[in-house]
Amino acid sequence: MTVSLEQLRRCHFAVDLGAARTRVYVRGVGLVVDQPSVAAVNTRTGALIAVGEFAEQMTGRTPSYIRVVRPVSGGTVVDIEMAQRMLRHLIGDRTRRTLRRKPRLRAAACTPHDADPLAQRATIETLVGLGARRVELVDTLIAAAVGCGLPVERPEATMIMVCGAAATQVAVLSLGSIVTAERIPVGGEAVDRAIVQHLRHEHALVLPSQSVRPLHVALSGTGLTPDGPVSAEIHGRDVATGLARTVRIDTAAVREAIQTPLTAVLDGIGKVLRECPPDLVADLVDRGIMMVGGSALLPGLDQMxxxxxxxxxxxxxxxxxxxxxxxxxxxxxRIEPLVLNPLAA
Incomplete structure (x- = not known):
C-alpha cells in the first residue's frame, strides 16, 4: 500500500469522491453520506442551491441562471472550491462540528490508480478545506479489494476490476500491493454515450438525461448476451419535431453499439494478464476476477x-x-497486516 495500516487507523474519517457518487465514512459511526457528486449553483449570486440527490434531479430541468455542476470527474477533483462546498453540505453541520473537535483531524481518501500529483494535490486540498490537518491517500484498487473481502495481504494473487462511471481499473494484487494494473478511460458514462449516439443516428430519438443509465429496460435479464429480449420500447424526443415519440428498437443493435467501448476494457484486462507473472496467473484461474463499482451491474458484462x-x-x-x-x-x-520479519544474518 502507498500508506501503512497504522497511519490509516489514526484517521477520523474517510471520503470516496467518485464521478457518480460521494461517500463519507466516519470512524466509530459508519457511513454518513452516500449521495450523487452533483451541486446546483445560482450563477447570479453564486449561492449553492442544492447538492446530492436533489441537485441530480434538477439536471436538464433548470432555468438559465441555475447551473448543475459535477466537481469530480473520473475520481479526480476538477473544482476544489465547489467540491469543498458540496462536501460541507453533504456531511452536515452536526457531523462537521463533531469532527472539528478532534485534535489534529486526519482524513483518508481514495485516488484512482496512477493518479498524477496534481490530481492527488486537488484531493488533499479539498479535505484540508474541511479542517483535516493530514490526509492519507489510498489507491482505489486496494480499498475496493479490502472492502469486498479479498485477501490482499496474503502471498496469493487476487484480481479486481473496478468499474466506475468514467474509467475502469484492473489490477492483480499480492502481499498488499499492486503487481500489475491498468486504468482504461472507459466506464459507465461511455456506455451511456454509445447508446445515446446509436438512438440518435438510427432512430432520430433523443433520450432524457435521467433515462440513459444505461438502458436497462432494453438490456434486462441476460443483458449483453444474445439470449436477451429481441426488442424493447423506448420513450424519447424526436430530433426533428421536438415532440415525444416512442420507438421499438432492436436490442441486438444496441448490444453491438455497446461493444465498441467495452472492447477497450477487454483489451485492458488482457494487457494486465499478459504482464502478470505466470505463477500469479495460475492462482487467478482458481480464484477468478472480482468485479466492483456501480457499472459492474451492467447486465451481461460479467459474462462478456x-x-x-x-x-x-x-x-x-x-x-x-x-x-x-x-x-x-x-x-x-479490522485488517491485520502481514508481518515480514527480516531473517537474522
Whole structure:
C-alpha cells in the first residue's frame, strides 16, 4: 500500500469522491453520506442551491441562471472550491462540528490508480478545506479489494476490476500491493454515450438525461448476451419535431453499439494478464476476477469478461460500496497486516 495500516487507523474519517457518487465514512459511526457528486449553483449570486440527490434531479430541468455542476470527474477533483462546498453540505453541520473537535483531524481518501500529483494535490486540498490537518491517500484498487473481502495481504494473487462511471481499473494484487494494473478511460458514462449516439443516428430519438443509465429496460435479464429480449420500447424526443415519440428498437443493435467501448476494457484486462507473472496467473484461474463499482451491474458484462478471459468472474455483493467499505475497515482496524520479519544474518 502507498500508506501503512497504522497511519490509516489514526484517521477520523474517510471520503470516496467518485464521478457518480460521494461517500463519507466516519470512524466509530459508519457511513454518513452516500449521495450523487452533483451541486446546483445560482450563477447570479453564486449561492449553492442544492447538492446530492436533489441537485441530480434538477439536471436538464433548470432555468438559465441555475447551473448543475459535477466537481469530480473520473475520481479526480476538477473544482476544489465547489467540491469543498458540496462536501460541507453533504456531511452536515452536526457531523462537521463533531469532527472539528478532534485534535489534529486526519482524513483518508481514495485516488484512482496512477493518479498524477496534481490530481492527488486537488484531493488533499479539498479535505484540508474541511479542517483535516493530514490526509492519507489510498489507491482505489486496494480499498475496493479490502472492502469486498479479498485477501490482499496474503502471498496469493487476487484480481479486481473496478468499474466506475468514467474509467475502469484492473489490477492483480499480492502481499498488499499492486503487481500489475491498468486504468482504461472507459466506464459507465461511455456506455451511456454509445447508446445515446446509436438512438440518435438510427432512430432520430433523443433520450432524457435521467433515462440513459444505461438502458436497462432494453438490456434486462441476460443483458449483453444474445439470449436477451429481441426488442424493447423506448420513450424519447424526436430530433426533428421536438415532440415525444416512442420507438421499438432492436436490442441486438444496441448490444453491438455497446461493444465498441467495452472492447477497450477487454483489451485492458488482457494487457494486465499478459504482464502478470505466470505463477500469479495460475492462482487467478482458481480464484477468478472480482468485479466492483456501480457499472459492474451492467447486465451481461460479467459474462462478456468470462468469455473473453476464460477466468471465473464474480460480482461483489454491494459492488458500488466496496471502496468506502474498504476505507472504513482500515480505519476501524479490522485488517491485520502481514508481518515480514527480516531473517537474522
Amino acid at each position: 469478461v468470462r468469455q473473453a478471459t476464460g477466468i471465473p468472474v464474480r460480482i461483489a455483493d454491494q459492488p458500488d460500496m466496496c471502496a468506502v467499505q474498504g476505507l472504513g475497515d482500515m480505519l476501524e482496524g
